[in-house]
Amino acid sequence: MTLPWTAIDTVLLDMDGTLLDLHFDNHFWLEALPARYAERHGLPLARSKALLAPVFAAQHGQLSWYCLDYWARELDLPIIEMKREVAHLIAPRPGALAFLQALQRAGKRALLVTNAHRDSLAIKLERVELAPWLERLVSSHDYGFAKEDARFWQALRQDVDFEPARSLFIDDSLPILRAARTFGIGHLLGVRRPDSRGTDKDTEEFAALEDYRKLIEGLEGWV
Known part of the structure; x- marks a missing residue:
């Protein structure tokens, strides 16, 4: 994969599924949490999953979907401790x-430009040392809008001095990539396999990141 590095000054990176393996998040929301919910309410696991699926789906793309405080209240479960x-x-x-x-x-x-709640971000930074390599760690909760929302990008631009047209953004979410494109981010990459234990993802109109080594080779060749 070749990127026009001479035209890129700033790299905006999603966290879950982009820098970190999405397996943790998928396991938590699709397996661990339904199991605890089933235990709490005396339900079979399959029934718990069936009940939770539409509850989760109703919040997709909204800031509440990413908010641990919201789910702790809605489900009456210690979400942070469970994570x-x-x-x-x-x-x-x-x-x-x-x-x-x-x-x-x-x-x-x-x-780092993530929808992750600050408490979730803190847990992940305890496990993976990302901060030393990043100028800023931006959570959408800082602005009150998810990355799917145009207002997030407006708030980011007001908060961080960067040129959208000379920026690269990598994310595993197609709706988020489309929101970034509409805002004017000049270079966009999806992620082929966000979950190492999952299957390849169709990134549709976006080129896909498959192996960071190829990006590194192109970057070092530019230097």
Whole structure:
């Protein structure tokens, strides 16, 4: 994969599914949480999953979907403590940390731009050392709008001095990539396999990141 690095000053990076393996999040929301909900309410696991699926779906794309406080209230479960119980599953995607280091060597700005709740972000940073390689760690909860919302991008631009047209944004969510494109982000990449234990994803109109090593090779070749 070749990117026009001479036209890119800033790299905006999603966290879950982009820098970190999405397996942790998928396991938590699709397996661990339904199991605890089933235990709490005396339900079979299949019934718990069936009940929760439409509840989750109703919040997709909204800030509430990513808010641990919201789900703790709605489900009456200790969400943060439950996440810590399976935190051993948190892991970087192969080559992600090396890519961050390569960006720093090349003099590119790198910012984390995530929908993750600050409490979730804190748990993940305890497990994977991302902060030293990033200029800013931005959570959509700081602004009150999810990345799917145009207002998030407006708030980010007001908060962070960057040129959208000279920025690269990598994210595993197609709705978010489309929102970024509408805002004017000049370079966009999806992610082929956000969950290492899942299947390949169709990134549709977006080029896909498959291996960070190829990005690193292109970046180091540019330098």
